[in-house]
Amino acid sequence: MEKIKVAIVGSTGYGGVELIRFLLGHPRVEIASVISASSAGAPITEGFPHLSNLVTRPLDGVDPREIAEKADVVFTATPSGVSGKLVPQLLAAGLRVIDLSGDFRIKDGAVYETWYKHEAPEAGLLEKAVYGLSEVNGAQVKGAELISNPGCYPTATLLGLIPVLREGWIDPGSIIIDAKSGVSGAGRGTSLITHYAEINENLKVYKVNKHQHIPEIEQCLSEVAGEAVTVTFTTHLTPMTRGIMSTIYAGLKGTYTEENLVELYRQYYEGKPFVRIRESGKWPATKEVFGSNYCDIGFAADPRTGRLTIISVIDNVVKGAAGQAIQNLNLMMGWDETLGLQLSPVYP
Ligand SMILES: NC(=O)C1=CN([C@@H]2O[C@H](COP(=O)(O)OP(=O)(O)OC[C@H]3O[C@@H](n4cnc5c(N)ncnc54)[C@H](OP(=O)(O)O)[C@@H]3O)[C@@H](O)[C@H]2O)C=CC1
Numbered sequence: 001m002e003k004i005k006v007a008i009v010g011s012t013g014y015g016g017v018e019l020i021r022f023l024l025g026h027p028r029v030e031i032a033s034v035i036s037a038s039s040a041g042a043p044i045t046e047g048f049p050h051l052s053n054l055v056t057r058p059l060d061g062v063d064p065r066e067i068a069e070k071a072d073v074v075f076t077a078t079p080s081g082v083s084g085k086l087v088p089q090l091l092a093a094g095l096r097v098i099d100l101s102g103d104f105r106i107k108d109g110a111v112y113e114t115w116y117k118h119e120a121p122e123a124g125l126l127e128k129a130v131y132g133l134s135e136v137n138g139a140q141v142k143g144a145e146l147i148s149n150p151g152c153y154p155t156a157t158l159l160g161l162i163p164v165l166r167e168g169w170i171d172p173g174s175i176i177i178d179a180k181s182g183v184s185g186a187g188r189g190t191s192l193i194t195h196y197a198e199i200n201e202n203l204k205v206y207k208v209n210k211h212q213h214i215p216e217i218e219q220c221l222s223e224v225a226g227e228a229v230t231v232t233f234t235t236h237l238t239p240m241t242r243g244i245m246s247t248i249y250a251g252l253k254g255t256y257t258e259e260n261l262v263e264l265y266r267q268y269y270e271g272k273p274f275v276r277i278r279e280s281g282k283w284p285a286t287k288e289v290f291g292s293n294y295c296d297i298g299f300a301a302d303p304r305t306g307r308l309t310i311i312s313v314i315d316n317v318v319k320g321a322a323g324q325a326i327q328n329l330n331l332m333m334g335w336d337e338t339l340g341l342q343l344s345p346v347y348p
């Protein structure tokens with residue numbers, strides 16, 4: 001079977017290393033270049049012995065022309081601010097790009113600058129970038145030149161909310177999202193907040209009303225609802241390595257049972273292999289998706305308060321980053337979207 005060649009910039013970060021893990025098992029992909037800004041020339045196995053005998057080529061430097069000579073598609077698993085400057089050069093060199101950062105997700109540059117606190121990429125590229133929420137935007141992803149991979153919290157939250165919002169079953173002004181993440185969501189760099197002694201046996205709230213994923217969630221929900229939607233979104237850091245649980249509350253506009261919700265979601269996600277809907281009264285846990293590309297969703301509808309609770313879980317490094325990026329590569333190329341991603345969650 002003919003293979004395409006891919007390169008990974010930021011291959012020494014959590015997202016990059018996870019891309020390598022899945023792409024090594026992808027039947028239609030050859031990893032042509034693993035790239036590092038700080039360790040070019042060194043073998044990747046120096047920092048990641050678990051890749052011994054699996055990735056034998058040394059790390060390449062960040063040179064868009066060289067990358068274009070080796071590869072057809074490049075993943076940029078680079079920090080926000082870095083992607084915004086690098087991606088235009090990669091596109092100009094003729095590459096197709098799947099960017100994992102937040103730099104191309106927000107269509108309005110001024111909104112981006114308010115939340116990310118640095119300069120937005122050029123407006124034309126923000127317009128061109130396809131927001132790669134695979135289950136929702138798969139048709140636009142096909143053939144795209146630049147895919148902006150969604151954030152980890154937005155992935156769990158939007159997949160949990162879109163069907164019920166689109167159907168008009170909830171009040172768009174009533175949405176509250178309470179989300180928790182494992183520490184790998186913060187990337188591989190060390191910081192006091194993710195230091196073992198600070199997070200072990202601890203639960204921390206952070207970036208209250210200031211999280212950079214708020215405008216991304218609101219942008220997508222507003223498109224779905226056809227009106228401006230604002231949300232209350234609170235993030236927590238938990239003492240686990242991987243996993244996101246997004247617990248979402250909204251006021252119901254009618255009397256809907258959990259059975260109605262299960263049916264609605266199963267219909268909406270029919271033919272979408274990575275979204276699994278729990279039956280009534282069963283709620284998903286982060287361990288049930290650990291190491292996999294699944295998003296599992298469950299519900300509780302409370303007739304006493306008229307409120308709906310949606311619980312949506314993903315592995316932040318997989319469905320929240322590298323896995324969805326590969327799903328988007330598959331959709332971009334017109335392949336079966338599960339190629340290279342058919343791993344069950346790790347248990348126990
Ligand atoms: N971790 C997660 O769960 C998620 C992460 N993301 C986003 O994906 C991106 C990658 O995240 P993650 O892997 O966790 O981050 P990490 O901090 O673990 O890795 C980022 C990598 O980027 C590389 N890098 C840094 N500066 C440059 C530069 N100037 N040019 C080229 N490469 C550079 C670094 O490697 P080196 O110095 O070797 O080049 C580093 O390994 C980020 O934008 C993040 O916000 C999105 C969803 C979820």
Ligand SMILES: CC(=O)N[C@@H](CCC(=O)OP(=O)(O)O)C(=O)O
Pocket residue numbers: 080100101102103150151152181182183184185186187212213235237
């Ligand atoms: C636990 C943790 O710190 N998570 C990070 C997720 C960041 C991320 O994924 O960055 P993007 O904006 O590129 O999506 C955070 O809350 O900022």
